[in-house]
Amino acid sequence: MARRLTARGERRRRQLMEVAAERFAVAGYHPTSIADIVDAVGVGKGVFYWYFASKEELFEQILVEAQRDLRRTQRAAIADEPDPLRRIEAGVRASVAWLDEHRHLFTLFELARADERFAPVIRRGEEQAVADTLPHVVAGMDADLIRREDPVVVAYAILGVVDRLTRVLVLEEDRPAEAVADAAVAFCLQGLVSPAAARARLAFR
Amino acid sequence: MARRLTARGERRRRQLMEVAAERFAVAGYHPTSIADIVDAVGVGKGVFYWYFASKEELFEQILVEAQRDLRRTQRAAIADEPDPLRRIEAGVRASVAWLDEHRHLFTLFELARADERFAPVIRRGEEQAVADTLPHVVAGMDADLIRREDPVVVAYAILGVVDRLTRVLVLEEDRPAEAVADAAVAFCLQGLVSPAAARARLAFR
Amino acid sequence: MARRLTARGERRRRQLMEVAAERFAVAGYHPTSIADIVDAVGVGKGVFYWYFASKEELFEQILVEAQRDLRRTQRAAIADEPDPLRRIEAGVRASVAWLDEHRHLFTLFELARADERFAPVIRRGEEQAVADTLPHVVAGMDADLIRREDPVVVAYAILGVVDRLTRVLVLEEDRPAEAVADAAVAFCLQGLVSPAAARARLAFR
Amino acid sequence: MARRLTARGERRRRQLMEVAAERFAVAGYHPTSIADIVDAVGVGKGVFYWYFASKEELFEQILVEAQRDLRRTQRAAIADEPDPLRRIEAGVRASVAWLDEHRHLFTLFELARADERFAPVIRRGEEQAVADTLPHVVAGMDADLIRREDPVVVAYAILGVVDRLTRVLVLEEDRPAEAVADAAVAFCLQGLVSPAAARARLAFR
DNA sequence: AATGAATGAGCATTCATTCAT
DNA sequence: TATGAATGAATGCTCATTCAT
Numbered sequence: 001m002a003r004r005l006t007a008r009g010e011r012r013r014r015q016l017m018e019v020a021a022e023r024f025a026v027a028g029y030h031p032t033s034i035a036d037i038v039d040a041v042g043v044g045k046g047v048f049y050w051y052f053a054s055k056e057e058l059f060e061q062i063l064v065e066a067q068r069d070l071r072r073t074q075r076a077a078i079a080d081e082p083d084p085l086r087r088i089e090a091g092v093r094a095s096v097a098w099l100d101e102h103r104h105l106f107t108l109f110e111l112a113r114a115d116e117r118f119a120p121v122i123r124r125g126e127e128q129a130v131a132d133t134l135p136h137v138v139a140g141m142d143a144d145l146i147r148r149e150d151p152v153v154v155a156y157a158i159l160g161v162v163d164r165l166t167r168v169l170v171l172e173e174d175r176p177a178e179a180v181a182d183a184a185v186a187f188c189l190q191g192l193v194s195p196a197a198a199r200a201r202l203a204f205r
Numbered sequence: 206m207a208r209r210l211t212a213r214g215e216r217r218r219r220q221l222m223e224v225a226a227e228r229f230a231v232a233g234y235h236p237t238s239i240a241d242i243v244d245a246v247g248v249g250k251g252v253f254y255w256y257f258a259s260k261e262e263l264f265e266q267i268l269v270e271a272q273r274d275l276r277r278t279q280r281a282a283i284a285d286e287p288d289p290l291r292r293i294e295a296g297v298r299a300s301v302a303w304l305d306e307h308r309h310l311f312t313l314f315e316l317a318r319a320d321e322r323f324a325p326v327i328r329r330g331e332e333q334a335v336a337d338t339l340p341h342v343v344a345g346m347d348a349d350l351i352r353r354e355d356p357v358v359v360a361y362a363i364l365g366v367v368d369r370l371t372r373v374l375v376l377e378e379d380r381p382a383e384a385v386a387d388a389a390v391a392f393c394l395q396g397l398v399s400p401a402a403a404r405a406r407l408a409f410r
Numbered sequence: 411m412a413r414r415l416t417a418r419g420e421r422r423r424r425q426l427m428e429v430a431a432e433r434f435a436v437a438g439y440h441p442t443s444i445a446d447i448v449d450a451v452g453v454g455k456g457v458f459y460w461y462f463a464s465k466e467e468l469f470e471q472i473l474v475e476a477q478r479d480l481r482r483t484q485r486a487a488i489a490d491e492p493d494p495l496r497r498i499e500a501g502v503r504a505s506v507a508w509l510d511e512h513r514h515l516f517t518l519f520e521l522a523r524a525d526e527r528f529a530p531v532i533r534r535g536e537e538q539a540v541a542d543t544l545p546h547v548v549a550g551m552d553a554d555l556i557r558r559e560d561p562v563v564v565a566y567a568i569l570g571v572v573d574r575l576t577r578v579l580v581l582e583e584d585r586p587a588e589a590v591a592d593a594a595v596a597f598c599l600q601g602l603v604s605p606a607a608a609r610a611r612l613a614f615r
Numbered sequence: 616m617a618r619r620l621t622a623r624g625e626r627r628r629r630q631l632m633e634v635a636a637e638r639f640a641v642a643g644y645h646p647t648s649i650a651d652i653v654d655a656v657g658v659g660k661g662v663f664y665w666y667f668a669s670k671e672e673l674f675e676q677i678l679v680e681a682q683r684d685l686r687r688t689q690r691a692a693i694a695d696e697p698d699p700l701r702r703i704e705a706g707v708r709a710s711v712a713w714l715d716e717h718r719h720l721f722t723l724f725e726l727a728r729a730d731e732r733f734a735p736v737i738r739r740g741e742e743q744a745v746a747d748t749l750p751h752v753v754a755g756m757d758a759d760l761i762r763r764e765d766p767v768v769v770a771y772a773i774l775g776v777v778d779r780l781t782r783v784l785v786l787e788e789d790r791p792a793e794a795v796a797d798a799a800v801a802f803c804l805q806g807l808v809s810p811a812a813a814r815a816r817l818a819f820r
Numbered sequence: 821a822a823t824g825a826a827t828g829a830g831c832a833t834t835c836a837t838t839c840a841t
Numbered sequence: 842t843a844t845g846a847a848t849g850a851a852t853g854c855t856c857a858t859t860c861a862t
Binding site for chain 2: 823828
């Protein structure tokens with residue numbers, strides 16, 4: 001592939017990707033057939049194979065573009081923050097917001113993770129996200145703002161919190177994204193122990 | 206179904222479930238055919254349908270039994286702990302250990318979550334886990350050991366941390382389960398801010 | 411087969427045949443499995459094959475016994491009638507009544523006729539019925555009570571009328587069997603032309 | 616379905632229907648597999664499902680088209696007849712001729728009647744045939760050409776005679792269709808009583 | 821006589837992909 | 842670029858029949 005496309009061709013390609021993304025999210029990858037996709041767009045099957053080498057390639061491209069967009073959004077949100085903790089916080093908030101706004105793509109990430117063929121794409125994106133977070137975590141530790149822990153662990157833990165809270169509370173229970181972002185930030189920064197208990201624990205050391 | 210089985214029949218049923226669980230985990234649900242399963246067991250195709258009404262029912266039963274076992278393990282681990290925080294900690298440790306020991310079942314949970322038909326089963330299990338955690342969180346808040354927050358949020362956050370850290374660090378990066386459990390506990394209890402920063406923050410209030 | 415059966419065995423055999431006949435009538439021959447039958451009776455599959463060599467043999471025996479019973483009924487109804495036309499009439503009435511009372515067996519006759527394997531059994535029964543009717547038709551012609559026509563044709567025509575009127579009007583439209591028998595007799599005896607038209611026609615000859 | 620077909624596609628569809636109709640008639644519906652059909656046509660299995668949604672739909676379409684053709688033939692045969700009795704006679708003759716010429720479709724009607732799923736299609740056609748016959752019967756009664764009886768009964772009786780005589784005498788015993796049509800007409804019009812007996816009966820009234 | 825278990829060929833249907841036009 | 846048509850391997854599932862106990 002990597003065909004050179006006319007403007008019209010580019011539009012078609014987009015259209016196919018969008019329709020496919022939506023169907024995949026609603027019905028799943030397997031249950032959505034090429035026929036479903038081209039029928040929804042109103043074109044013949046040949047068209048599909050003009051733009052994509054295979055169903056697999058199509059899904060992969062949807063995923064990669066979505067990851068790229070999410071990452072772009074995170075970087076933009078972080079850009080102006082000098083404080084490491086606030087950078088992380090901004091990243092969390094931006095992620096929750098993006099996942100909320102692109103629910104079907106969020107769903108596709110989950111779908112992809114469960115499929116042998118696409119899991120690597122997701123893993124790659126996740127590793128990228130961790131790599132992006134790492135410098136801020138390390139900077140936070142150097143500034144004694146963040147507990148000294150394996151920074152990779154910390155980064156994955158944040159990912160886990162954001163992912164789960166957004167999926168369950170925003171997508172399924174329809175809570176407002178900002179409130180969930182607040183909760184995610186609070187949990188990630190302070191954990192669940194109360195200040196009182198924290199003080200008591202400190203006294204021990 | 207719900208057939209009355211002889212001892213021999215019960216053994217067969219177990220064997221089919223185990224072989225299927227393992228194949229599903231390795232290759233995925235769709236790619237694993239009934240033929241694969243019965244061939245692996247070395248029986249005819251009809252045998253499968255003597256014990257299970259469908260491939261779908263089989264998967265569901267695997268999931269439900271796995272969830273039951275995980276829950277049993279968690280409850281056992283928590284049983285003797287009087288302190289709410291320690292109960293939560295024990296639950297986290299038990300979960301990481303179980304997921305480590307039953308890696309293929311952990312994988313099945315992920316697979317299932319991505320499939321329309323099985324997602325409800327997973328959600329149900331997750332809700333059960335949250336419901337199981339809730340009393341301890343609330344007790345912790347009442348004893349002023351845990352920050353006052355929406356306890357449901359807290360429970361899901363813990364789930365997210367445990368799930369992600371175990372999946373990536375234990376299953377993929379092969380770190381020792383105990384170390385990962387330590388890290389998960391630490392993150393969940395204290396979050397990522399350092400004691401110093403916490404003190405500084407406290408001063409503000 | 412043709413096993414010597416104890417009294418209990420004979421009961422079992424009857425029970426299997428009755429249950430099977432009813433299921434076949436309701437759901438069809440193919441859609442009714444041996445499993446359905448033995449489950450309905452509450453016995454294991456082996457029992458079935460103790461009494462019948464195959465599903466096919468079972469159906470055949472049901473058919474043959476039903477035909478035998480129908481024929482017995484017809485002969486009994488005709489026995490005391492000296493007049494050929496009245497014999498035919500009595501036969502028609504007896505047939506409609508029997509088919510009404512044994513609706514499921516009537517249905518089985520239809521089912522069987524459509525199946526290559528059983529059609530011969532039905533044909534045989536039909537030929538028997540025709541052969542049974544023939545003497546009365548011939549006697550009627552000899553006594554100048556019945557138009558001179560190919561008696562075989564006449565016999566099959568009667569069969570056709572009885573079969574169709576009973577099936578549609580009695581079984582489907584739930585009309586009383588006696589009324590339908592009346593109508594069948596009237597049509598068979600006089601056809602559809604009015605006496606006036608008949609007279610007019612006669613004048614021509 | 617209801618796909619837009621090219622001329623070539625339309626040809627394929629016809630071909631599949633014809634081959635299928637013939638196989639169904641020879642071997643039965645169940646025993647004829649999709650594989651049999653496409654193999655006979657010499658195409659891949661997918662082709663079948665390009666043109667038909669299911670085996671069931673195919674059979675139904677065969678039936679409906681056959682019924683349509685039979686009805687067309689009947690109407691054409693009747694068109695120029697002013698006399699009600701002659702219209703009925705013409706209809707009977709046209710039916711016998713059509714059933715003779717399309718023996719395999721006649722067989723399919725029988726097959727279909729025995730199958731739960733297709734019986735309604737047959738019943739519908741039968742009701743149509745009765746509805747088509749009714750006006751002539753009523754007209755005949757009004758003109759005092761036909762005995763006053765329930766016209767629906769009369770119509771079904773005619774159907775029964777035509778069906779049975781054609782099936783047994785034409786299809787099985789290979790008698791000439793015209794002779795059988797003659798016999799059917801004679802029986803339907805005059806019944807089986809002789810003119811003499813009829814006169815005698817009249818005397819009574 | 822009876823049971824639960826097992827067999828395995830057979831079937832309708834799906835679907836990613838390719839092809840001829 | 843685009844279409845309708847075609848491919849054919851693969852899949853889940855059924856079921857009459859047999860077997861071991």
